[in-house]
Amino acid sequence: MRLCSSRIALSIFFALVIPLSVFAENGSMSAPAGWQSQQQAPAAVKPEQQPSLDVDRDPVVSPDAEDNEPVSPGHLGSPSRGIALERGPGGRYTLTRNVDEVVLNVSVFDEDRHLINDLTKEDFQVLEDGVPQNVVAFQHQDVPVSIGILIDNSGSMRDKRAAVNEAALDLVRASNPDDEAFIVNFSDQAYLDQDFTSSIAKLRDGLSHIDSRGGTALYDAVVAAADHLGKDAKRPKQVLLVITDGEDNASSLDLEQTIQKIQDLNGPVVYSIGLLFGSETEPREEHRAKRALQLLSDETGGLAFFPKSLLDVDTIAAEVAMDIRRQYTLGYHSTKPMTVLGYRTVKVDAHANGYKKLIVRTKSGYYPKQVAPANTANSQPADTSQ
Secondary structure, eight states, X not given: OOOBTTBEEOOOOOOOOXXXXXXXXXXXXXXXXXXXXXXXXOOOOOOOOOOOOXXXXXXXXXXXXXXXXXXXXXXXXXXXXXXXXXXXXXXXEEEEEOTTXXXXXXXXXXXXXXXXXXXXXXXXXXXXXXXXXXXXXXXXXXXXXXXXXXXXXXXXXXXXXXXXXXXXXXXXXXXXXXXXXXXXXXXXXXXXXXXXXXXXXXHHHHHTOOOOOSOXXXXXXXXXXXXXXXXXXXXXXEEEEEEESSOOOSOXXXXXXXXXXXXXXXXXXXXXXXXXXXXXXXXXXHHHHHHHHHHHHHTTTOOEEOOSXXXXXXXXXXXXXXXXXXXXXXXXXXXXXXXXXXXEEEEEEEOOTTOSOOEEEOOXXXXXXXXXXXXXXXXXXXXXXX
């Protein structure tokens, strides 16, 4: 993005090249189209430069940029990662590598939308492209999270920012003490006003950068923040919280491209809060904005909230923090070889004694990451950690 005020554009980008073979199996196009079902994936998009975040520091270029390959995000939802957590030097959490293991973050509710926290591995069934999968790994504990907090900084948010900022800080206070968070304020451009930290004071300072002007480049901000998580997060489980009061009107990407890029990154989970109340929001605009936020959250395994007033935002932030901390983590080895390309749908069901109906929420699917073949001419011991 271009230079803005005194902030120098951070070149957080990667070359997202999606060859036609990503959607092809046996020579035919196989990627589902449309958005009517969570079992469908967005259409292919043309390669383009990654949206970036503008920050008050020197430009940083990813060392992987010249390789023309996506940067592996390294979080619990990645199909190329295992489920074992280890804390290494510098506080970075790592996972044992297992190239064909798919890992899902799962929330379970009863009919009254109460979170269910007493299920076992045997209570879950996982289907990939309709085929039952064997759950080989199971976790249900409060693991540290890397979270990006994205706040709409457009002109219409001016009178809402004080309440929104306090709710965002309350979410961090209610989260795991080992969580790390960063702040992105976005209007027609996205600004990284506070990088990863656990300090409430620093996050508060980042939230205080209020311009309240310009348009709403929501999709570009989401993709740039997801890329920032993938490259620099220390925690393997990753989340984005997006708070906005209108539809996107300034991004270079559209909704389908945004979801495609997040799914291709294999994360993060996106929670959305749409402040769509008030006379300034036209009914048609409100409908489009609500649909976009709902799909963005549904397709990544998150939740979308649409409060009736600012008084509800703080309660919603507490609910998001609770949902993140009480998720189950399931791991399985796909019955389909990782060499078979194309989007794969995922469905998780849960059944347990004492519950009439359980509602399960997780991401709708993923794109398998390919592993380069070993160089037999110059063999080296395999690196089993990431």
